[in-house]
Amino acid sequence: MDDDLGALPPKEDFSGWYNELLWRAEIMDVRYPVKGLYVWYPFGFALRRNVYGELRALLDVDHAETLFPLLIPETELAKEGEHIKGFEDEVYWVTHGGLSPLEVKLALRPTSECAIYPMYHLWVRSHADLPLRVYQIVNTFRYETKHTRPLIRLREITSFKEAHTVHATWEDAEAQVHAALALYRQFYATLCVPVIVSKRPDWDKFPGADYTIAVDTIMPDGRTLQIGTVHHLGDHFSKTFAITYEDVDGEQQFAQQTCYGISERCIAALISMHGDEKGLVLPPAVAPVQVVIVPITIGKRKEEVLVAARVIEEELAAAGLRVKVDRRDLRPGAKYYYWEMRGVPLRLEVGPRDLDAGQVTAVTRLGDKSTVPRASLRFGVADLLARFTGTLTRRGEEHLLSHARVVDTMEELSVAIEKGVAIVPWCGERTCADFIEETVNASVLGTEVQAGFSCAGGSACISCGKPGTGALVGRSY
Ligand code: P5A
Numbered sequence: 001m002d003d004d005l006g007a008l009p010p011k012e013d014f015s016g017w018y019n020e021l022l023w024r025a026e027i028m029d030v031r032y033p034v035k036g037l038y039v040w041y042p043f044g045f046a047l048r049r050n051v052y053g054e055l056r057a058l059l060d061v062d063h064a065e066t067l068f069p070l071l072i073p074e075t076e077l078a079k080e081g082e083h084i085k086g087f088e089d090e091v092y093w094v095t096h097g098g099l100s101p102l103e104v105k106l107a108l109r110p111t112s113e114c115a116i117y118p119m120y121h122l123w124v125r126s127h128a129d130l131p132l133r134v135y136q137i138v139n140t141f142r143y144e145t146k147h148t149r150p151l152i153r154l155r156e157i158t159s160f161k162e163a164h165t166v167h168a169t170w171e172d173a174e175a176q177v178h179a180a181l182a183l184y185r186q187f188y189a190t191l192c193v194p195v196i197v198s199k200r201p202d203w204d205k206f207p208g209a210d211y212t213i214a215v216d217t218i219m220p221d222g223r224t225l226q227i228g229t230v231h232h233l234g235d236h237f238s239k240t241f242a243i244t245y246e247d248v249d250g251e252q253q254f255a256q257q258t259c260y261g262i263s264e265r266c267i268a269a270l271i272s273m274h275g276d277e278k279g280l281v282l283p284p285a286v287a288p289v290q291v292v293i294v295p296i297t298i299g300k301r302k303e304e305v306l307v308a309a310r311v312i313e314e315e316l317a318a319a320g321l322r323v324k325v326d327r328r329d330l331r332p333g334a335k336y337y338y339w340e341m342r343g344v345p346l347r348l349e350v351g352p353r354d355l356d357a358g359q360v361t362a363v364t365r366l367g368d369k370s371t372v373p374r375a376s377l378r379f380g381v382a383d384l385l386a387r388f389t390g391t392l393t394r395r396g397e398e399h400l401l402s403h404a405r406v407v408d409t410m411e412e413l414s415v416a417i418e419k420g421v422a423i424v425p426w427c428g429e430r431t432c433a434d435f436i437e438e439t440v441n442a443s444v445l446g447t448e449v450q451a452g453f454s455c456a457g458g459s460a461c462i463s464c465g466k467p468g469t470g471a472l473v474g475r476s477y
């Protein structure tokens with residue numbers, strides 16, 4: 001057990017903190033002998049199940065879940081010119097079946113457009129089939145050459161949620177882009193993770209898209225992490241894969257498409273945003289254990305305390321909470337430490353004195369201590385958990401605001417970028433973006449920035465002085 005290892009490295013040393021947290025909280029085991037591939041511990045997997053349960057619930061309202069093959073024939077993957085150009089450096093190839101070379105090489109999907117769209121060619125017939133909204137949660141493979149990191153930059157993305165939609169008109173597809181962004185906002189609100197939404201510059205859009213809108217968050221060290229993207233594909237893929245429908249007048253039309261994806265980076269963001277030097281801090285909505293009960297059994301009323309703990313457990317479980325009594329033969333302090341590392345939002349302590357007073361002692365993962373009357377425990381616990389969620393949301397927003405600055409000179413930008421992101425006026429020209437990027441060693445991430453602060457607009461481009469609008473600049477993972 002990780003009993004007396006003490007605190008984690010300070011969060012200021014983000015990489016050190018993150019790596020040690022992942023194994024001490026039993027999220028990921030990084031010892032698998034292939035670079036960029038990691039193993040989910042059962043506790044991490046329980047967290048993953050809850051997080052993806054929230055995502056599924058949001059999608060299931062008007063999307064259908066499906067499952068496509070992992071292997072894509074080279075002939076299909078190569079069809080859309082921009083798409084293959086964007087991914088060719090990153091594809092893993094299957095070239096043999098046993099000892100025999102394959103006639104057509106097979107790619108491990110880096111994403112599934114070229115697996116799904118040949119089938120959409122068969123599925124989409126008439127305007128009555130539209131809109132079509134399908135998603136799958138699968139593993140995908142990308143031979144990443146940048147520094148790999150668990151949950152953040154993987155060569156096997158184990159939890160790639162990809163949605164693929166088909167529409168009659170470009171405007172319908174655009175409405176879907178906005179619906180997908182609203183869905184992602186709602187998902188991240190459930191995780192209490194604040195986001196910045198912006199439109200990626202043209203040279204940074206998804207290969208084969210008309211445009212890309214990205215969802216970013218700000219990590220503890222001020223660097224951004226792209227935690228979701230929504231792409232308007234226009235008719236690029238429908239022309240390549242002949243996805244056509246018969247319109248109301250009996251004419252054949254090319255369909256308009258979107259796709260959007262989220263990976264386990266959502267879990268990296270969740271962990272990094274809320275955790276502290278004692279370990280994970282998890283929002284109740286996704287915590288594998290929401291309430292842990294620690295019986296204080298010193299003295300001779302041990303049996304009575306254990307019975308009371310069991311009754312409380314049953315009562316809270318019946319109310320739908322994920323609750324656990326820690327009956328292990330350990331000091332209470334060791335148990336506190338153990339569950340704090342695993343991010344349990346609420347700890348209930350039940351001892352002889354609590355029994356006599358008709359109460360339970362409650363301590364949140366952020367250290368707020370109170371007593372809850374035994375008679376109304378269910379409601380007291382629900383209230384504490386709801387407040388806890390509110391506190392995480394507020395702390396997250398404060399983090400975002402304190403790491404974002406609206407500035408309009410290069411000098412201010414170079415100061416702001418050391419702490420986090422900045423919004424600067426930019427004219428939209430690539431040469432100016434290149435100049436900004438070189439000067440402050442950061443990236444122009446996007447435009448039309450939507451976040452919890454107002455952005456610069458209508459002022460002079462900080463590079464050339466021509467009229468500009470607000471662009472998000474930051475250093476990203
Ligand atoms: C959208 C879904 C796509 O692949 N096709 C289907 C589209 N978009 S994307 O931007 O390339 O990827 C979607 C999101 O996945 C995350 N991501 C990664 N996560 C971990 N490791 C990686 N190597 C990795 N690559 C991409 C990003 O959050 C991205 O926004």
Ligand code: ZN
Nearest residue numbers: 427432461464
């Ligand atoms: Zn300019």
